[in-house]
Amino acid sequence: MSESALPRRTVIAGAAAAVVGWNTVDRAWAVETPATEAPTEAPADGAAADALAAPPRLDGTLVADGGTLARFGGDFGHLVTAAPRAVLRPGSVRDVATLVAFARRHRIPVAMNGQSGTGSAAELESHSSYGQAEVRGGVAIDARGLDRIIRITPGRAVVEAGVTWARLTDAALAQGWMPPCLTDYLHLSVGGTLSVGGIGGGVQRYGFQTDTVESVDVVTGTGELVTASAHENRELFEAVLGGGGQVGLIVRATLRLVRARERALVVNLYYDDLSAYLADQEKVMLERRFDLQVGDASLNAAGTGWRYKVEGVVHYDGTAAPDRAELVRGLRCVAADTTFVDQTAREYAYRVDAFADYLQAAGLWSQPKPWMSLFLPASTTETFMREASALLTQEDLGAGLLLFYPFRTDVFTRPMTVMPDEPVGFHFDLLCFPTPGADHAAALRRNRRLYDRAVQLGGKRYLIGAIPGLTRADWRRHYGSRWGRAVAAKHRFDPAGILTPGQGIHS
Template identity: 75%
Template sequence: MSKSALPRRGLLVGAAATVIGWHTAGRSWAVTGTDADTADTDATAGGPAPAADLAALPRLDGSVVADPGTLARFGSDFGHLVATAPRAVLRPGSVRDVSAVVAFAHRHRIPVAMNGQGGTGGAAELESHSNYGQAAAAGGVAIDARGLNRILSITPGRAVVEAGVTWAQLTDAALAQGWTPPCLTDYLHLSVGGTLSVGGIGGGVQRHGLQVDTVESVDVVTGTGQLVTASATADRALFEAVLAGGGQAGIIVRATLRLVPARERALVVNLFYDDLRTYLADQERLTAEQRFDLQVGEVVRNAAGTGWRYRVEAVAHYDGSAVPDRGALLRGLNCITAETAVVDQTAREYAFRVDGFAEYLKAAGFWGQPKPWLSLFLPASTTEAFMREAAELLTPADLGAGLLLFYPFRTDRFTRPMAVMPAEPVGWHFDLISFPAPGTDPAPALERNRRLYERAVALGGKRYLIGAIPGMTRADWRRHYGARWADAVAAKRRFDPAGILTPGQGIHA
């Protein structure tokens, strides 16, 4: 059987460098070009391969491509710290495509990872918002989540969406019907599947937990290509393994999410502190009393530029003219009263507040630079000690044009076992979202991240699955998951026995 006689399955006619099959001996793709759709353009194949060596792709609604431009775009991520290009990209035309390609990859031991392709602009701006190669599929197949971007339904209290839908898309569609997701990330142009794979954190965490805690069910493609609908009552082991599981047990392709009634307006209160201990006490008091609907915080430079100070950003939602009583909201707090600032805006304006900041970062040249982020969860009992040490270590250059978010949460709001947290009732989120100046060498920052991570772990802390922490070992991951490590290993073996899913996380390397 000649190559020209191969079934044209998986072939999108007219598309350059479209993959038609896999050379099992040479472990390389067979691709076809625009003008010679029977030619093998894979330089590693060693010339025309015998039919027995070529496993043809299954029939697809979309396509698998391997042109240099596409591979380069999927070879990096938002952090721009590592380059790990795939050797092919699936542009799915359906959920069935994901299942078929993962089953094919399972048979041939080809790495696979979903890539959220978040962002607001054209193809040049879309990218995985993993920060250190977590969504990479080095030498394997990247799945372009933008092929699964349909909002399937919005009904009272519930939304059903495909994994490539962004939270921005869902928020606007839900608001149009009087609903909203209960917990939103600060930057909304991220895929639903991507944030559910790591947890999904935002200002609503004190009341609602992570975004994974608002999920009713997920459709998942396991590492064998099986499509499964999982929930707390059906296939619970898979449900718990994929939510905040780092993509290790399955690829989320669809999710049913809880919605809450939307409010019209947001009263945004900013409180300032020069004393760390006072800030910690007031933040934890607000968390315990739940005076606000949303509550975050930030570490900022003082006016003289000689040290750090602290800011609470808290939001009370309301409708119509029923403006919340500011006196009641602020009673008993020990902030610097004269510096208190209040902004009244629509709820949508607050939800999309980061968009303007993102446009500034793009215009100023920060967006596409290496970004060594660090995201940690700390137990309340040791947070002060950690923050004092971090404040001595960090400089304004470490932030660049970025932010250092720093706020508490109640750990009883976290219900998904793979989202491991400090073993105390209250934890703190330390989120160094650095945007260093263009041309900055990221190597010292990565060393700093490792040093801060080690200190956090020594103090009972955990890491978030985003961020850039070099040198993570199997021992580090075992220590991270603690009592959940055996569950994580068992889920990997059961649902991804070939170990092909999301290798960039490095959890089971």
């Protein structure tokens, strides 16, 4: 495996001060004060010096200035703050292994941080919503230091973990290929979404993004760099994909690609009747009527009830557009409201960018966001949705939305991405963008109430959501028969228990 050609160096900076080591007594980086000041922290000799562990030699940099630590102490959800003691900006994959090995020896927690977004460095952030990628008192690894697209060949891409799906999409399109399952918002890191699953409109055909992975390079909690696939180191492969960063940090991935099509015909179907909506969503999915299929629920204009939308996409080339009448045949939607939008495949892939720009301009992007993502068995989805819709208000959603669409559970092949125990499930994805001043504590209590009800009805959760008060018993119930497997993998690959503590799975 090729590595960065950057010169070997270690730069650890506090407020204009170099770090001389890790203080094993105080559990903090010991910094050397500037020459003009008295050396109040850096020990000269004796027992204090014995407490210092020299920092590892790195190709990149390890920084500990207050501004950087504060930025890595928050995330997209803005609900939890847990600042690290240092941030690694790796200059190579080897840096991650070196740092994790050092951290294991000194019991320093470590987490990879995807630093998603499109703006300046100050505007980038973890896209978790409840502190899952934060590492209080530990070391955060800035995934943007691993941002190389190593190669794209027919049907395959090899990328480092910090590459965004947007960069990969454009690079693949330039060669006539496309990732088979894309998240709705593309400016997320590959390593980040593979650590939790990675869901989007292609889920009915391809499963999660984790289901399109051929192999990964992983730094385990022991500091080993291991290549894992379905045929090599399979236990690690299955434990790390969708595993929430508990057994290893993904640093590189080999992903499947599919042939890109030129255009996307988007069909929007509207329903005022929940039962008809659920039946038609399942019908068109099982008939494979669309290449991509999502949907959402929203309060109607009068605020007196809910309206449901199927969004189906058919990709095609040239002038060979699909038959529009055939696409809506036999469905019970409100026919007069049906719309068709014909655009390029790339325009559809980037459709969320304009909405994100609006939210940022309105100041809502940086507000606390109590998101919650659930997977429900089809047999109880209507019950859950009727109860949830009676509870949710427009104030809960704010400028956000509620994604709501079906999937086949047999397309999910990675053991750590647990699903309801039925052939068909529905994704209930509450993406709130509340206005300033909203009661976020009440929203978190609502999330917990909805989560508990979903579990009663056979549902599961997605790892990025904001659900408070989860206990070990909750996690055991979540993983079900796979809990023992999750625990065994944690003990084997992260015996010191230092990786990604923000998830709270094994705490």
